[in-house]
Amino acid sequence: MKGPLLVLGVIAAASSSGPLVAVALGTDAQGVDLLVRLAGPSAAHPLGTDELGRDVLLRVLEGGRVSLAIGGIAALAAAALGSLIGLTAGYLGGWADRILMRATDGVIALPLLPLLIVLAALDLTKLGVPQDWVQSEQITLMRIIALVALVGWTTAARLVRSATLVTRNQDFVRAARSLGAPVPHILLWHILPNAAGPLVVATALSVGDIILLESVLSFLGLGIQPPMASWGSMLSNAQELIATAPLLAIYPGAMIFSTVMSCNLLGDAFHKRLDPRLAGP
């Protein structure tokens, strides 16, 4: 458990110190310098430069900030949406439960990436969002987080639903109901905390998958938009230069791989620790 934690810690610390490194190097992640395009490693550019002369190290670090932030926030958003759906299904029961659980099964079975591509390509101005908003960084980030939440809620929904089914008729919930507590209060204060353990583990385990999904979308040109750096979009630029500058394709990919691998190993260790049946070899 220490290894992955250490790797993740180093990546997080390095990514968040990106702005400091930028000051030390005297440029920033967007700084274009066409005179030193595709340069090799040097004192001014420790990992060299890309096809526009931007510093690769700074872009890798900025990509790390973006990926980790999206991984964390989107995991929480997906867990929140899943909890809402799980609570509704479990508490209402009957038809609502059946429909919501069929929808959950459906989302798990469908080919999600093709559908996400359609959603990612939507023109938000046709929905009445102002033009300058659509092009802002915040909207780009929020759009990715919304897309991830839209496909990532199923595990949380199932866990919360089963916890709700177990607790909804227990004495403390009946007591709260007979005292006249409103339903949202019962759901949030009396039922949801009973699902907290597995929900936290599932959310932690999902961070790696979410970072992968974000990098695929950015790689396809549908996630993080330039000039903001992301590991996925750096790889998509590197693909065109693979014969001349192969190293550009190595760094971002290695970062995605080691981050996601650490997240997954950490989540697995966490899972085993909390579930004694899985302990041992």
Next chain:
Amino acid sequence: MIRFTAIRLVEIIAVLALMSFVIYALIGLMPGDPIDLMRAADPRTSAADIARLKAIYGLDRPLIDRYFAWAGAALAGELGYSRLFAAPVLVVLLPRLVNSLLLMGASFALAFSAALALGIAAARRPGSRLDAVINLLSFAGISMPSFWLALLLMLLFAVELGWLPASGIASAGGGGAGDRIRHLVLPVATLTLASLGPYTRFARAAMRDALAQAHIRTARAKGAGEMRVVIHHALRSALIPLVTLLALSFGGLVSGALVTETMFSYPGMGKLIFDAVMGNDYNLALASLLLATAVTLAANLAADLAYFGLDPRVSLR
């Protein structure tokens, strides 16, 4: 079983109908519309011309009307014309569906057999060094971005070594079956390796549960050989949960194929969906998305039916 299949088929049709409406509505929200493109192509188009064009294409009618008009035509086999390829949608779709099924089928078969072998090897000696190595490798497989894997394979085998072509489906001018296969190697390898991680974990978990069951001890006590115990007694019961998990992973296989095909410019459904969505080819995007969904759901149903065959406790009425 006929009743079950019938219910599932009705469900699949309902899901496809719902999806077709959602996708139809969403596609209208994608950037650019055909009339804008025509106006851009010919700046002399007047406002009256545009109104007339909209009437011709039915774009002045409400969404629901347009959807039902499209659905009626689609059910009659009339899927419209692809703007991007300047050909009827079906003509564009079918050869690419065959290419994709070839890629996905080969990768699934390879990944499934390799995962079974690895899973059995790991599950037979839980906690051994071999188990730990296989576990770590399957985590690596799960954590590997498939497009990076594709880039690395391309870099090694196409750029550095020059052994295999990096993209396409055949050399210019065509080169027979050997050439086709050479073009398939890297895409199939990418999709196989990308699927291998999760499959191995499924197989290992299913085999471990199966080997811990009482009937395995009985079989050993009665003197059955190791080979017979593992293959005949354990694998048969492990296949039941395994098939359920694999059924749910077909959607992932289609998503993986999309990335792989896009990376290697392999003319399959995945790349077609991507190109159609990016190129505002409404008819083609709709039809190809629905076809990909239908294939996934059909594979799902096939896995469920296999489950009925595998599990003797479920009656085959």
